[in-house]
Amino acid sequence: MSGTDGNEPGMGRERRKALLEREIKDKACILFARKGFAGTSLTDIADAVGLSRAAIYYYFENKEALLEAIVAEVSERPIEIWLAQSRVSTAGPEEQLRDAVRRHVTGILDRQVLMRMMAVTEAALPPALAARHATSKRRYLNNCRRIIRDGVLAGVFRPVDDRVAALAVIGMAAWTVQWHDASRPPDTAGLAEAMAEMAVRSLSLDRDSAAAGTVDAVLVGLREHIGRLEQML
Structure with missing residues (x-):
């Protein structure tokens, strides 16, 4: 005691x-x-x-150390944690993408002041710190691309340009800091879940139309399968 x-x-x-x-x-x-x-x-x-x-x-220690601590909190630390967990994840591509978007939206909205500052200050970061920040962003982008490629090869995502798709998903999540109003629903968790589902649905195969049996639907399905086959080859 x-x-x-x-x-x-x-x-x-x-x-x-x-x-x-x-x-x-x-x-x-x-x-x-x-x-x-x-x-x-x-x-x-x-x-x-x-x-x-x-x-x-x-x-x-100084102003630069303060900025370094802020950048570490905004980009380096959350991305490092996510990448470490992603490397050992046994979830499929859809759930991995949901998890990435949930984390991104939640992290942004929990640190809105910091994120708004980064949007303004990013271009003026000292060179060494800018390089570290760029490396973190690149690692995040590359892992999102990997998840999308895995989803395409597994047949759960449409054949897409993985870089363009990853940037679109990241941009969608990042923009929430500009328009989300905490005084209005949904709350952070609800918004993160909704955005995660939108990201997955935007890439998912349209199984309903493929099942409709029309010539157009069959052709769409064939093109999707050919696209996947080309990527696998």
């Missing part, structure tokens, strides 16, 4: 530190989006949080 009591002050300090770091990041994102990275100073950020400039250094 005494051991638990002894840990509580330390736990409280860690929680306060985490909350203040979160506030620093959020305020920095607002300022970076409004004034640009180059036009925002640590003093600006400290004033917005209500701290002294010296106090900011307790949490972040």
Whole structure:
């Protein structure tokens, strides 16, 4: 019992530190989006949080370290977690694509302030950080392409250009940050589920029309199968 009591002050300090770091990041994102990275100073950020400039250094070594922490939170860490789980997943292509879109939409809407900042600041990232961010995005795109290719070869997705299809799905998910209103339904989980289903349906084979028995439907089905065969060969 005494051991638990002894840990509580330390736990409280860690929680306060985490909350203040979160506030620093959020305020920095607002300022970076409004004034640009180059036009925002640590003093600006400290004033917005209500701290002294010296106090900011307790949490972040400099402005570049703060931006690096934000980029890691927005792109590197979530993508690394998803890729690690995707590599060992036994789910089929449809469910893997649903999972990717759910994660993307949820991650964006849970970090709206950060995502809006990235949209404005991305082009002005320092070269080394821009390269890391681009690598994370490329890894995410490549894994989405792989899922779509697997779906085509498995006969559950239509023959499509996997790069174009992956970019369309990613863009659809990413754009939610611009229009989603948390005060109106659906909530984040509901929207993520709806977007995931739309992504899968946009690529799925139209089995209903193929089953209709018309000449056009048969030709469509044949073209789809030929397309899959060409990709397999």
